[in-house]
Amino acid sequence: TGFWVVIPAAGVGSRMLADRPKQYLPLAGRALIEHTLGCFLSHPRLRGLVVSLAADDPYWNSLDCASDERIGRAVGGSERADSVLNGLFRLLALGASDTDWVLVHDAARPNLQRADLDGLLEQLSRDPVGGLLAVPAKDTLKRAGADGRVAETVDRSVIWLAYTPQMFRLGMLREALQQALAAGVRVTDEASAMEWAGYAPRLIEGRADNIKVTRPEDLHWLEQQWPGALI
Ligand code: CTP
Ligand code: MG
Numbered sequence: 001t002g003f004w005v006v007i008p009a010a011g012v013g014s015r016m017l018a019d020r021p022k023q024y025l026p027l028a029g030r031a032l033i034e035h036t037l038g039c040f041l042s043h044p045r046l047r048g049l050v051v052s053l054a055a056d057d058p059y060w061n062s063l064d065c066a067s068d069e070r071i072g073r074a075v076g077g078s079e080r081a082d083s084v085l086n087g088l089f090r091l092l093a094l095g096a097s098d099t100d101w102v103l104v105h106d107a108a109r110p111n112l113q114r115a116d117l118d119g120l121l122e123q124l125s126r127d128p129v130g131g132l133l134a135v136p137a138k139d140t141l142k143r144a145g146a147d148g149r150v151a152e153t154v155d156r157s158v159i160w161l162a163y164t165p166q167m168f169r170l171g172m173l174r175e176a177l178q179q180a181l182a183a184g185v186r187v188t189d190e191a192s193a194m195e196w197a198g199y200a201p202r203l204i205e206g207r208a209d210n211i212k213v214t215r216p217e218d219l220h221w222l223e224q225q226w227p228g229a230l231i
Helices: 032-041 080-093 114-124 170-183 190-196 216-225
Strands: 003-009 046-053 071-075 101-104 130-136 141-144 150-154 160-169 202-205
Touching: 003 032, 003 080, 032 046, 032 114, 046 080, 071 080, 080 101, 080 170, 101 114, 101 170, 114 130, 114 160, 114 202, 130 190, 160 170, 160 190, 170 190
Parallel strands: 003 046, 003 101, 046 071, 130 202
Antiparallel strands: 101 160, 130 160, 141 150
């Protein structure tokens, strides 16, 4: 059985402080988003893929992958959830159905490895809800008080960092996102919409280096450890 993919790529990257949205910054000679797409486009079980782009995006069309007929497009929205939802509707128009698996993956997460993708697909293939790649917290965790002092140390053993891809049945995810948006709940990932709808997504441990580029130092770190970077 195959899977569908939505890549939300309509953010502005305000925390990156760059001259363009971070998904279009160069990494090892190509735009970040091209690395991101590669892991999915090379997968034999991919059924279709949609990128959600800002309505006035001037960057996408100059990429090599803009002419790739396997890549569909949707218009992004003001919140990530809007961008993902528009992508899901586009997939339905391309022939996906509500019972199909869909993977949502950040455009700004270019270092996804095939083994992590396959692990997610395999471990969730018979799951009634779905789930997400995640990484156990490794540092000691402090909850801050209003005065900038430590209010308490939090139990690290139960804390995970939510990564992507996040994998759900298309119809369940669509309804959860629609309900969360209608209720005005702030959802920063697909799992939180599913949680809000009453489901318990499964945590699938992935590689810590599947980082989301969020701040300048994230891109510097990726550049240094990218294969061939030190040659
Ligand atoms: N995203 C999107 N539509 C939005 C907001 C975000 O498609 N309205 C996408 C981003 O392009 C990114 C992913 O969601 O690939 C993760 O979001 P985030 O890291 O927050 O990216 P930005 O919102 O672009 O960055 P920032 O929050 O720093 O402005
Ligand atoms: Mg954001």
